[in-house]
Amino acid sequence: MSRRSLLRGAALGAGAVTLPALLAACGSGPGGDGNTVTMGSNASDEVPRKALQDVLDAFEKKSGKTVEVNTVDHNTFQENINRYLQGRPDDVFTWFAGYRMQFFAERGLLAEISDLWKGFDGFSDALKDQSTGADGKQYFVPMYYYPWAVFYRKSVFEQGGYEIPETFDQYTALARQMQKEGLVPFAFGDKDGWPAMGTFDYLNMRANGYDFHKSLMAGEESWTDPRVREVFDLWRGLMPYHDEGANGRTWQEAAQSLALKKTGMGVFGLPLPGQQFSEADREDLDFFPFPEITPEHGRDAVEAPIDGYLMSSKAKNEEAARELLKYLATPAAEETYLKSDPNNVAVHSGADTSSYGPLQKKAAELVSGAKQISQFLDRDTRPDFASTVMIKAFQDFIDDPDDIDGLLSGIEAQKKTIFTEGQE
Amino acid sequence: MPHATARERRTRRRGLRRRFTARDLAVIGVLLGFAILLDLFVIWGPTVASITLSFSSWDGLSDLNWVGGDNYDTLAGGDYPPFWPAVRNNLLWIAFLGLVATPFGLLLAVVIDRGVRFSRFYQSTIYLPVVLSLAVVGFIAQLVFSRDQGALNAILGNQDNPTDWLGDRDLNIWMVLLAAGWRHTGYVMILYLAGLKAVAPELKEAAAIDGANERQTFLRVVFPTMRPVNVVVLVITIIESLRAFDIVYAINKGRNGLELLSVLVTDNIIGEASRIGFGSAIAVVLLTVSLGFIVTYLVQEMRGEERR
Numbered sequence: 265m266s267r268r269s270l271l272r273g274a275a276l277g278a279g280a281v282t283l284p285a286l287l288a289a290c291g292s293g294p295g296g297d298g299n300t301v302t303m304g305s306n307a308s309d310e311v312p313r314k315a316l317q318d319v320l321d322a323f324e325k326k327s328g329k330t331v332e333v334n335t336v337d338h339n340t341f342q343e344n345i346n347r348y349l350q351g352r353p354d355d356v357f358t359w360f361a362g363y364r365m366q367f368f369a370e371r372g373l374l375a376e377i378s379d380l381w382k383g384f385d386g387f388s389d390a391l392k393d394q395s396t397g398a399d400g401k402q403y404f405v406p407m408y409y410y411p412w413a414v415f416y417r418k419s420v421f422e423q424g425g426y427e428i429p430e431t432f433d434q435y436t437a438l439a440r441q442m443q444k445e446g447l448v449p450f451a452f453g454d455k456d457g458w459p460a461m462g463t464f465d466y467l468n469m470r471a472n473g474y475d476f477h478k479s480l481m482a483g484e485e486s487w488t489d490p491r492v493r494e495v496f497d498l499w500r501g502l503m504p505y506h507d508e509g510a511n512g513r514t515w516q517e518a519a520q521s522l523a524l525k526k527t528g529m530g531v532f533g534l535p536l537p538g539q540q541f542s543e544a545d546r547e548d549l550d551f552f553p554f555p556e557i558t559p560e561h562g563r564d565a566v567e568a569p570i571d572g573y574l575m576s577s578k579a580k581n582e583e584a585a586r587e588l589l590k591y592l593a594t595p596a597a598e599e600t601y602l603k604s605d606p607n608n609v610a611v612h613s614g615a616d617t618s619s620y621g622p623l624q625k626k627a628a629e630l631v632s633g634a635k636q637i638s639q640f641l642d643r644d645t646r647p648d649f650a651s652t653v654m655i656k657a658f659q660d661f662i663d664d665p666d667d668i669d670g671l672l673s674g675i676e677a678q679k680k681t682i683f684t685e686g687q688e
Numbered sequence: 689m690p691h692a693t694a695r696e697r698r699t700r701r702r703g704l705r706r707r708f709t710a711r712d713l714a715v716i717g718v719l720l721g722f723a724i725l726l727d728l729f730v731i732w733g734p735t736v737a738s739i740t741l742s743f744s745s746w747d748g749l750s751d752l753n754w755v756g757g758d759n760y761d762t763l764a765g766g767d768y769p770p771f772w773p774a775v776r777n778n779l780l781w782i783a784f785l786g787l788v789a790t791p792f793g794l795l796l797a798v799v800i801d802r803g804v805r806f807s808r809f810y811q812s813t814i815y816l817p818v819v820l821s822l823a824v825v826g827f828i829a830q831l832v833f834s835r836d837q838g839a840l841n842a843i844l845g846n847q848d849n850p851t852d853w854l855g856d857r858d859l860n861i862w863m864v865l866l867a868a869g870w871r872h873t874g875y876v877m878i879l880y881l882a883g884l885k886a887v888a889p890e891l892k893e894a895a896a897i898d899g900a901n902e903r904q905t906f907l908r909v910v911f912p913t914m915r916p917v918n919v920v921v922l923v924i925t926i927i928e929s930l931r932a933f934d935i936v937y938a939i940n941k942g943r944n945g946l947e948l949l950s951v952l953v954t955d956n957i958i959g960e961a962s963r964i965g966f967g968s969a970i971a972v973v974l975l976t977v978s979l980g981f982i983v984t985y986l987v988q989e990m991r992g993e994e995r996r
Binding site: 342345371373521647660 | 747748749750762767768769770834835836837850852853854855856857860940941943944955956958959960961962963
């Protein structure tokens with residue numbers, strides 16, 4: 265019985281009872297006086313937390329309203345989002361763009377802000393697309409993004425006389441050359457299950473295009489489709505050039521191998537490898553966009569997860585919340601934010617980029633030139649599908665890249681179960 | 689006086705049992721009622737709820753759908769690949785702790801009890817891991833077994849082709865069992881040390897006089913005398929095996945060869961996934977496995993009571 269009570273204790277005690285109660289308690293603060301907006305924040309790390317506070321301070325000064333921030337640990341916030349939104353959520357809260365936002369919009373948990381969007385400028389169509397629900401209305405105010413690309417050390421490339429690969433063939437040839445010269449071509453770590461998704465997304469979008477990526481993620485395409493099979497075939501071809509033992513390595517360790525010049529390049533998101541480089545080596549870090557596979561899709565799509573803000577449909581102080589969202593969509597807000605958190609890139613075209621480091625500048629160019637922006641596999645699809653099916657599937661593939669057919673039919677069978685589960 | 693009181697007290701007690709005063713009833717009602725309510729609320733309520741939910745499909749947001757045995761079909765039919773590895777790992781866990789770690793703990797207890805030199809030192813060293821939580825043990829395991837930065841590979845010195853102790857899915861479960869066993873052994877040892885101290889020396893002397901050798905004395909006299917401790921150790925071993933969770937979660941979130949039923953329940957229910965119906969079905973499987981052990985144990989216990 266102990267096992268039982270422990271389990272239930274964990275699930276019901278910690279998850280269902282305490283947290284929503286806590287979160288709800290946070291949300292039940294003063295709010296009716298018209299001057300206070302509550303904000304639920306997942307910015308629990310020091311840097312983003314301070315950055316957000318700076319923005320809100322500026323808003324308070326400008327508007328005379330007060331913002332009450334309730335910061336919850338990043339992962340806890342994410343894991344409890346369902347219960348949070350059903351309980352007594354804050355007026356405004358931090359969240360992600362794309363499917364992960366649409367999912368809640370469809371269930372009526374978010375407040376529509378299409379009219380606010382009419383007044384917004386400086387956001388690209390790709391951004392607007394990511395802020396729009398399945399019903400064609402806008403819900404999301406984007407703040408910043410962090411593009412994924414292939415990172416490398418300039419000194420390593422100079423020393424080896426390597427050229428930046430533009431096409432997939434060049435990419436493979438470069439990997440072959442590095443391996444011949446005793447350098448492990450790709451830094452790779454997938455112990456946490458999600459980092460491999462970046463490589464998969466890029467292979468898929470380069471080979472089959474963004475639209476296919478989107479419909480595959482939405483469960484509309486079959487995973488046993490020859491186009492998916494081709495993606496895995498391409499990946500299998502690259503596997504011998506990846507650092508071995510990826511399932512036992514975190515992305516931090518993978519980025520360190522890049523810093524130590526043990527590996528030549530690696531697919532990462534913008535802020536990630538920089539954190540593992542020493543101050544002096546950071547100058548040496550650079551990236552190039554994931555190479556082209558077919559000319560038809562070129563390098564159109566960029567994987568750049570967007571973070572931003574949503575308003576709950578249960579917001580108590582709607583007027584003030586809308587004012588806050590309006591402020592968050594201004595270049596001034598983004599500039600204030602990025603001053604304290606320079607690991608990201610502003611989404612607003614009007615934001616001042618003069619304080620950007622070289623890597624940030626390059627990243628801003630990369631995303632502003634993108635025809636489509638994808639969010640990352642686990643943000644572009646149902647969270648249950650990403651976490652309970654795809655993580656295991658990628659780890660299985662890394663462990664044994666040869667059984668692609670078995671892997672794909674397994675994914676497809678699970679996809680059918682999960683995607684029918686949510687429908688009435 | 690003393691003689692009379694014993695009998696008097698007994699009769700008085702019988703009398704009391706027949707006629708409770710209103711106050712007694714109230715006290716009993718409150719004390720017992722509270723415990724029963726708590727039991728119903730904390731144990732039986734959730735149990736029944738998760739059995740019920742296991743026949744549904746529910747994400748915590750939309751309406752709840754009844755799907756009959758679909759969740760169980762998915763589990764048994766292999767449409768959920770981590771399920772059978774998790775069952776296998778849970779059983780492996782019971783087998784390893786029960787057949788390796790526990791006997792080893794007993795052996796250590798016997799050796800220390802016989803008074804080897806520095807026995808206090810060994811005793812505290814072996815017991816030390818028990819004060820660490822399994823999550824910490826998992827963390828230590830990573831420091832030791834990590835492929836690129838671990839202590840073990842540094843000592844072995846095979847930098848060119850290092851063994852991936854925690855990433856290789858044929859190997860990692862054994863490394864984790866080793867780490868879990870490291871902690872379990874100390875626990876079992878301390879329990880048996882207490883048990884051995886409680887065995888009356890006269891019993892051993894009597895056995896020696898009857899001509900029993902060391903082995904016979906231990907197996908036929910000392911070990912059976914420690915029955916209460918044996919029961920506790922058995923129960924602890926099974927509980928520890930079935931509730932194993934933190935160590936694999938600390939290492940790699942219970943994936944890639946380290947699947948456990950408890951992890952699958954958590955993955956599906958808690959977090960954004962919120963496959964509450966499906967996760968409940970896995971929880972019910974875990975409940976059934978636990979019940980199997982509990983019922984067997986209870987039946988044994990009751991038979992033992994009758995025989996006595």
